[in-house]
Amino acid sequence: MMTTLPLSRLRTAVVLASLFAMYGCAAVQESRCAPGEERAVDDVMIFGTAKPAGVVTSAEWTEFLRTSVTPRFPQGLTVWQASGQWKGADSTIVHEASFVLRLVHPKDPPSEAAVRAIADDYKSRFSQESVLRIKSHACVSF
Numbered sequence: 001m002m003t004t005l006p007l008s009r010l011r012t013a014v015v016l017a018s019l020f021a022m023y024g025c026a027a028v029q030e031s032r033c034a035p036g037e038e039r040a041v042d043d044v045m046i047f048g049t050a051k052p053a054g055v056v057t058s059a060e061w062t063e064f065l066r067t068s069v070t071p072r073f074p075q076g077l078t079v080w081q082a083s084g085q086w087k088g089a090d091s092t093i094v095h096e097a098s099f100v101l102r103l104v105h106p107k108d109p110p111s112e113a114a115v116r117a118i119a120d121d122y123k124s125r126f127s128q129e130s131v132l133r134i135k136s137h138a139c140v141s142f
């Protein structure tokens with residue numbers, strides 16, 4: 001047997017559903033920056049160093065930065081060495097040295113394309129399966 005709601009309850013349910021939907025959308029909106037700050041994208045990229053024949057050396061990394069990263073982000077970048085681990089397909093824990101690159105840039109199509117090109121170049125140049133990218137939104141000031 002099918003029951004129907006009285007019109008007043010139906011309207012209340014629709015209004016409540018609309019309010020919850022609007023609240024949910026508002027909750028995921030990016031926060032505003034404080035005066036003197038501007039919105040930017042904060043990308044952290046992690047590049048593993050193991051390759052089929054050895055490892056990516058410091059000299060190779062420096063050359064990669066000079067020829068692939070700096071031309072795309074001449075305004076600046078930060079890099080550091082790290083060590084990490086990940087679980088392989090066979091459930092083995094693999095330890096690997098890595099390089100970390102941090103780029104803070106505008107949220108625009110050219111910057112997005114440049115970040116993707118850097119990852120693609122590294123994977124191609126050093127026979128990598130992937131480059132980890134952690135993309136966040138930030139408020140920045142200089």
